[in-house]
Amino acid sequence: MQGDSFFEWLMTTPWAKAMNGPEWAFPVVESLHFIGLALSVGTIAIVDLRLLGIAMVRQSSSELAADLDIWTRIGLALMLITGPLMFSANAVNYHHNPSLQFKMACLSLALVFHFTMHRRATHPTTPSLLAKFAGLVSLALWICVVAGGRMIAFV
């Protein structure tokens, strides 16, 4: 198809070839993606539950977010390395996959939201209703990212 040349090229890159090489390469990278998921979305969800006022209420949102931030970033880094690796392995098919397109749209929103409004919502001066709203939006966006990711294999 016209316009696929970039994605065809991606599949010829050394890392794509490595992904398509040994049988264990893809599942191992996918497992790292899942561990990154637990670290990134897992720690973001903890902050979201705190913003909603239903978990870790003895700590302030700002302290919790500050303590978890480095682990969220490590998890996100792991995701943003392993995700494109898997994508490269079969880029032409993946880029036409509606679940992947949905996931990428949600991921862009989720990342922008995370580093702007979500971060601001953890400040002690944020009104409680606004903090709750931010927690809810963040949870919803990340659930969409995960659900979209899970559906890639099924469409």
Place this chain on the structure above:
Amino acid sequence: MNTVSTLEWVERTNLSTAIREGALLYPIIGGFHVLAIALFGGMLVMTDLRLLGWAMQRRTVSEILEPFRMWKRAGFVLVASSGLLLAWAEPLKLYRSTSFWVKVALLASVGVHALVFRNGVYQNAKALDARLTPRAKLAAALSLILWAGLVVTGRLIAFDA
């Protein structure tokens, strides 16, 4: 009745057929499984990292472990029950998958881990506030390794024949 015929019976149950052959049920349950991994896994990893003394050190061990406990339990129930449903859908495939049996062995090890470390470490957080014992660090390291192994074997199942 031998094992294979029992598993064939499982596959003929309405629930198994519905999950296996329905277009949406399998991915939805799979989605719950993954979301629960994110929630439960995140808290589990942070608990163990705190026990290792690598994360959230501004707070005492008990201040981290105790509020996470209920959420970890709920997450575990969600992971385990959705996993059981996925297994119910294709028991014969799993029976023949090496990765599945490694995963079962790891799950059994998680049970042993709980028996060995629950009283001394996870239910004993207050005592660890004063000093992180080597036993607590060992428990945390083993827990991280076991759960990473469960993720890897879970993923490998999909790639076994």
